[in-house]
Amino acid sequence: MTHVYVFLALQTLVCLYAMICGGRPERWTAIMLFFASVATLLLPFDPSTSFRTVEKLELLIDLSLMAGLVTVALLANRFWPLWLAALHLLAIGIHGVRGFDTALVPWMYAAAGGKLAYPMIGLLAAGVLRHRMRVARYGHDPDWSLPWRGARDGT
Numbered sequence: 001m002t003h004v005y006v007f008l009a010l011q012t013l014v015c016l017y018a019m020i021c022g023g024r025p026e027r028w029t030a031i032m033l034f035f036a037s038v039a040t041l042l043l044p045f046d047p048s049t050s051f052r053t054v055e056k057l058e059l060l061i062d063l064s065l066m067a068g069l070v071t072v073a074l075l076a077n078r079f080w081p082l083w084l085a086a087l088h089l090l091a092i093g094i095h096g097v098r099g100f101d102t103a104l105v106p107w108m109y110a111a112a113g114g115k116l117a118y119p120m121i122g123l124l125a126a127g128v129l130r131h132r133m134r135v136a137r138y139g140h141d142p143d144w145s146l147p148w149r150g151a152r153d154g155t
Helices: 002-021 024-041 056-075 080-100 106-138
Strands: none
Touching: 002 024, 002 106, 024 056, 024 080, 024 106, 056 080, 080 106
């Protein structure tokens, strides 16, 4: 259980860093990651039955997060959200593996998705750091690449 507390502390710190120092894509991603983690923690957990079949509520949370991450990746004037969405797609794929292979050991199903969350928050932290570096170097860093509003104004 200690690893859960370590992850939550690390994610909370990175999300706070993104909320304070990041641009809009970083802040939106931090909000989505944080709420997805809270929603996952609020799911009922029964050690005798959990992870023996596809966790449908967890899959629903992951699909909702994926929709948000893809939206940010398509609209942001950044490259890192594409990598973050790709990592999360791997996490969703683990649900598919569990659905197709009933012989998958439950602890493998539980652990595999959790391990992908660490590089995801690492990418968010790197995205915030690079945003800060671009702002320091150029004085601004446009948040969105919206073709209908003009990418140059950063709104």
